[in-house]
Each structure stands twice: as C-alpha cells, then as structure tokens.
Amino acid sequence: MEHQEFRILSINPGSTSTKIGVFDNDKEVMIETIRHDRETLGAFDSIIAQYMFRKEMILETLDQSGINLSKLSAVVGRGGLLRPIAGGTYRVNDAMLEDLRAGYSGQHASNLGGIIAYEIADQLNIEAYIVDPVVVDEMDPVAKVSGFADFERKSIFHALNQKAVARKVASELGKPYEQLNLIVVHMGGGITVGSHKAGRVIDVNNGLHGEGPFSPERAGTVPAGDLVSLCFSGEYYADEVMKKMVGQGGLVGHLGTNDAVEVENRIAKGDEKAELVYEAMAYQVAKEIGSHGAVLGGEIDAIILTGGLAYGKEFVQKIVSRVKWMSNVIIKPGENEMQALAEGALRVLHGEEEAKIYKVN
Numbered sequence: 283m284e285h286q287e288f289r290i291l292s293i294n295p296g297s298t299s300t301k302i303g304v305f306d307n308d309k310e311v312m313i314e315t316i317r318h319d320r321e322t323l324g325a326f327d328s329i330i331a332q333y334m335f336r337k338e339m340i341l342e343t344l345d346q347s348g349i350n351l352s353k354l355s356a357v358v359g360r361g362g363l364l365r366p367i368a369g370g371t372y373r374v375n376d377a378m379l380e381d382l383r384a385g386y387s388g389q390h391a392s393n394l395g396g397i398i399a400y401e402i403a404d405q406l407n408i409e410a411y412i413v414d415p416v417v418v419d420e421m422d423p424v425a426k427v428s429g430f431a432d433f434e435r436k437s438i439f440h441a442l443n444q445k446a447v448a449r450k451v452a453s454e455l456g457k458p459y460e461q462l463n464l465i466v467v468h469m470g471g472g473i474t475v476g477s478h479k480a481g482r483v484i485d486v487n488n489g490l491h492g493e494g495p496f497s498p499e500r501a502g503t504v505p506a507g508d509l510v511s512l513c514f515s516g517e518y519y520a521d522e523v524m525k526k527m528v529g530q531g532g533l534v535g536h537l538g539t540n541d542a543v544e545v546e547n548r549i550a551k552g553d554e555k556a557e558l559v560y561e562a563m564a565y566q567v568a569k570e571i572g573s574h575g576a577v578l579g580g581e582i583d584a585i586i587l588t589g590g591l592a593y594g595k596e597f598v599q600k601i602v603s604r605v606k607w608m609s610n611v612i613i614k615p616g617e618n619e620m621q622a623l624a625e626g627a628l629r630v631l632h633g634e635e636e637a638k639i640y641k642v643n
C-alpha cells in the first residue's frame with residue numbers, strides 16, 4: 283500500500299548538543315547537530331532556562347537550511363524526565379508539559395524536547411509527539427532493589443537510541459530484536475549500559491543520577507560515604523552538589539572539558555592526567571559491561587557500542603580489548619535518534635500505531 287507523504291521535524295536536545303532533523307516520510311531531508319560548549323550552557327541557571335536559546339537556534343538553523351515550516355505535518359521531540367512509562371510514541375499533552383517543565387524525575391536537556399516540539403507544532407496547528415523518552419522502564423523487579431531500603435533503582439537512560447540501534451543490529455544479524463540478548467552501551471554526554479533481553483531492557487544504570495561509569499559530564503557511581511560527608515560539610519547547597527554529579531562530573535570535573543576530541547588532543551601532546559582519566563572512563567565502561575554479562579547469564583548475542591564517544595577509535599579499542607572475550611562487539615558510532623523520532627511519529631500518522639496518552643495516575 284502507498285503511504286501518504288508526511289514531513290516530520292525531529293528535535294533532540296542532549297546535554298552537549300541540540301540535533302535537528304527533517305524527514306519526508308523516512309527519507310532524510312536534513313540533519314544538523316549544533317554543539318554547545320560548557321560555558322554557553324553553564325551560563326543558564328536551569329535546563330528550562332535554556333528553552334528560548336535552544337528554540338531560537340533550532341528555528342535559525344531551519345531557516346538557514348531553507349525549510350518552510352508551514353509544510354510540516356508534525357513535530358517530534360526527544361522526551362524527558364517524566365514519570366516511568368512504557369516505550370512508544372506519546373502525543374504531547376498538558377499533563378506531560380507540566381511534568382516536563384517541572385522536571386518530574388529530574389533535570390535533563392531532553393525535558394526541552396517535548397516542550398519545544400509542542401511550541402512549534404502549536405503555532406502551526408499540527409500535533410507534537412515524543413518517542414521512547416529517557417524514563418522508559420522495562421526493568422525486572424529484581425534489578426530495582428537497591429541496598430538502601432528507602433531507595434528503588436530507576437530506569438533513566440538513552441532509551442530512544444539504545445532501542446533504535448538494537449533493532450538495527452538485530453536486522454543486520456537477520457533475527458528479530460525480541461529473540462536476542464544484547465548489551466547496548468550508549469556513550470554520549472552521559473553513558474548508559476543496558477541489558478536487552480528478548481526485546482526488554484531488563485537492567486540499566488541510571489545515567490543521570492550517580493550510577494554506572496563516569497562520562498564526559500557525569501560522575502557515575504561515586505563513593506557514597508564521601509558524598510554524604512560532602513553534603514553535610516556546610517560548604518555546598520544541594521543544587522551545587524547535584525551539579526558536581528551532573529554537568530560538572532566526569533571529564534568536566536577532572537579535565538574541565540566535556541569534549542572527548544579535546545581530551546584526545548591533549549593526550550597526543552603528552553598530557554598524562556588526561557591519559558589516566560580517559561583510560562579510567564573506558565575501564566569503568568568495560569567493568570559495567572562485565573556486570574551485564576552476569577545479568578544475561580553469559581548468553582550474549584552481541585555487545586553494541588554507540589553514541590558520540592564511539593567515534594573515538596582509541597577509546598573504543600580500550601573498551602573492546604577488555605570485553606571482547608564476552609561476545610562479538612559491534613561499533614555503531616553516533617546515534618539513530620533523529621530517524622527513530624521521525625519513525626515513531628510516522629507510525630502514528632500512517633495509522634500503524636495509536637499515539638499513547640501520558641497520564642498522571
């Protein structure tokens with residue numbers, strides 16, 4: 283059956299970049315990545331305060347690329363820190379906007395995805411959607427139990443890209459995603475490592491709030507006792523400590539940059555501290571992958587490395603050398619998120635799927 287043609291605008295705010303894509307059905311018309319340096323984003327008090335800055339950059343980029351907004355059929359944004367929900371495509375509604383603006387499960391650039399998508403769509407009288415937001419929760423009950431009875435482990439990860447890349451690899455392997463066991467590692471501003479078992483992400487580190495490997499701008503798991511002492515030292519407000527974990531952690535904390543390319547340049551010039559810290563980030567990623575080997579009982583069809591850091595050949599090699607005994611390692615640099623966002627919206631527009639409704643209870 284011939285599909286009707288729709289033009290989709292995809293918006294993907296990440297911690298280090300804003301990505302924009304325009305698609306005619308599944309055909310890419312343009313994809314643009316606007317990189318933001320630490321100083322620029324650091325000048326804003328909060329994520330929500332970046333709204334106008336990111337929206338204007340998006341509209342300017344579209345204008346420079348000659349995209350006529352009135353031709354759009356729908357706008358789709360990367361969804362943010364909502365309440366835990368099932369994967370899929372959701373229509374942006376008031377309840378969602380309220381939770382995104384408040385940062386119900388925390389602050390992350392993806393909170394702006396649904397908000398900006400809605401604002402642009404509303405002006406054009408078309409629908410706005412989000413797809414597989416970072417709070418997609420498919421974790422096994424056993425994985426949710428933490429050793430601190432007051433806290434449950436949470437699923438906050440690069441759901442959109444992990445799922446999209448996993449499906450792509452499954453199709454390359456000639457098997458349904460639902461019949462594979464995969465360890466998917468997304469390495470961007472944050473790093474998340476997920477166990478995909480028969481189509482469900484049964485365990486994954488909370489990539490935002492202090493779990494898993496450190497990343498270009500996040501602390502990952504830290505010594506908890508030291509953190510408690512720091513919190514009660516009287517030297518910091520809560521939001522300052524949170525910033526040390528998210529935004530000023532990882533490479534930023536150690537080296538003052540979230541740019542891995544810059545770190546590689548420093549290493550090439552003989553910077554030994556940069557070399558040790560970069561090695562440690564790869565070491566922690568490999569260690570996390572090892573733990574997911576145990577989650578999957580050693581039955582692993584492939585380990586997939588993806589995200590911006592997967593472009594770094596030496597960084598990837600450092601990880602591969604430690605985990606290649608576990609399974610075949612497949613490298614998929616960058617992300618498939620722009621396409622995955624557009625495809626999510628198209629499934630609804632083509633009537634193949636119904637848009638899910640975000641509800642608060």
Ligand SMILES: Nc1ncnc2c1ncn2[C@@H]1O[C@H](COP(=O)(O)OP(=O)(O)O)[C@@H](O)[C@H]1O
Pocket residue numbers: 296297298299469470471472498540541542543544589590591592593594595616617
């Ligand atoms: N060619 C490259 N080699 C090494 N690292 C890279 C390369 N390109 C991008 N990166 C790094 O990838 C990280 C950003 O990844 P990305 O997935 O784009 O992040 P996000 O979507 O979270 O903003 C940055 O640290 C960036 O420096």
Ligand SMILES: CCCC(=O)OP(=O)(O)O
Pocket residue numbers: 295296297298390416438439440470471472473489490
């Ligand atoms: C909140 C988990 C997703 C994430 O860390 O995304 P970025 O790497 O784009 O910041």
